[in-house]
Amino acid sequence: MNTVRIYQKEAWYDLLSVWRTPGFVLPSLAFPVVFYLFFGVIFNRSGGSNTAAYMLVTYSCFGIMGPAMFNFAMNIASDRAHGWLTLKRLSPMPVAAYLLAKMSTSLVFALLIMLLLFSTAVLFGDVRLAYSQWLLLLLLLLVGTLPFALIGLMLGLTLSDKTAPGVVNLLYLPMAFLSGLWLPISMFPPFLQQLGWVWPSYHLSQIGLKVINMDQGHALWVHLLILTITSALLAGLALWSFKQLTAEKA
Template identity: 45%
Template sequence: METVLSTDDSVRASAMPWQRVLGAYGAEARSECLRYLRAPGFILPMLLFSTVFYLMFGVLLNHGEASRYLLASYSAFGIIGPGLFGFGVSLAIERDGGLLTLKRALPMPPGAYLLGKMVMAMIAATIVSVLLLLIGVFLAHVSLSVTQIAKLMLTGAFGVLPFCALGMFVGTLIKGQGAPGLLNLIYLPMAFLSGLWLPLTMLPQVLQKIAPIWPSYHLNQLTLAAVGLNNGALLPHVLALMGYTVIFLLLAVRQLRRVG
């Protein structure tokens, strides 16, 4: 009898119309974007790193086809940042400060937390793409078709996702202020080893051979294709990036279950 009563009770009180559930996802994503767009110390390094590099190497020191090539590689470099840092640093800090615990106790819809951060990272990656495109087209005079521009922006918005998953995994391994250091230790060597700073052909043979193990290598192949410098098959690279996303996501979820 008691069971029947409490079941009725719970149906009454917990009825949450789907519009409100959707609203909760929206509110979470909006808050996540607002809070980081208002934190210049967080957002500016992500935006400036790749744009300043591109201004130096793609506009001042190189011209023509080199600028086109560098637009692709600095796009890949710039896209990775919001994923790694947006997810990794914020998760590490929120685990430390108790915010994640509070959100798990509150009736936040499952997934809204991750989706919010994902939307934030995709927007930040798109901003990076747009800034680099503006520099490329107007300062470096790289000629791009509308399709190419759209392809590069699309690659940016979705190419950030594997790095969100990697950042999330790192954020589950470390708590608090140590995260940016660890993430840079992954970010910078990985970018170098997959040819985002210097063309791969200028690196030692053995590094060229192992480049495909880095997810950033595959992202770079896609950005190169977007600006018309890679005519090879794209599907293997897309699949590789999806694979990395799934692997890092599973590792992160497993780690979160264990350490909270």
């Protein structure tokens, strides 16, 4: 079997495995849409389409974070606990195929979530954007899954299968709130607005809001630089965690 075929099969089986888990699929797809319907549409009687567009971007960021973090953290921790990760490492399959399969699954869910949110925004929120803005948001948020996948990877390599879900929730939900994904960050006290700079989700949402001219006005390169540095640091930590894991198994 050639290398490309191995990557394709691993990606397909990973997606199939996750898709057969209703406890993962339903919350991942439903929560961002339901939250957006409530806060971006139903309770947005005075804000109009501008607020609906703003919250479309922030809830899209919220939506793509979850599958990336949970898919990597929970499934890798589970594979470690049950010996599947060791088996895959010892098999002829490249380790990269295993990781890219997880990433492709996260991207599929990110795409589905964005399509659901975009459709909801158009049909119920009266959001109207240029085609270039829709496309740019789509591409931005797909690429933007990377730092959250790396967070999940690092947690999956270091936590047990029992503690991983709780730790991811403890990180995911406060990160979303403090980044201004549920409520506009301009509504927060000044010290909480400053705290938002710590989180990659804040910088991703600000880049997305810049696409529709509703960001806080900071330079694009600042957000890109911080996201790049954050992703590089997370990748380094994940690599170190993997080397520690393989050293223990040796």
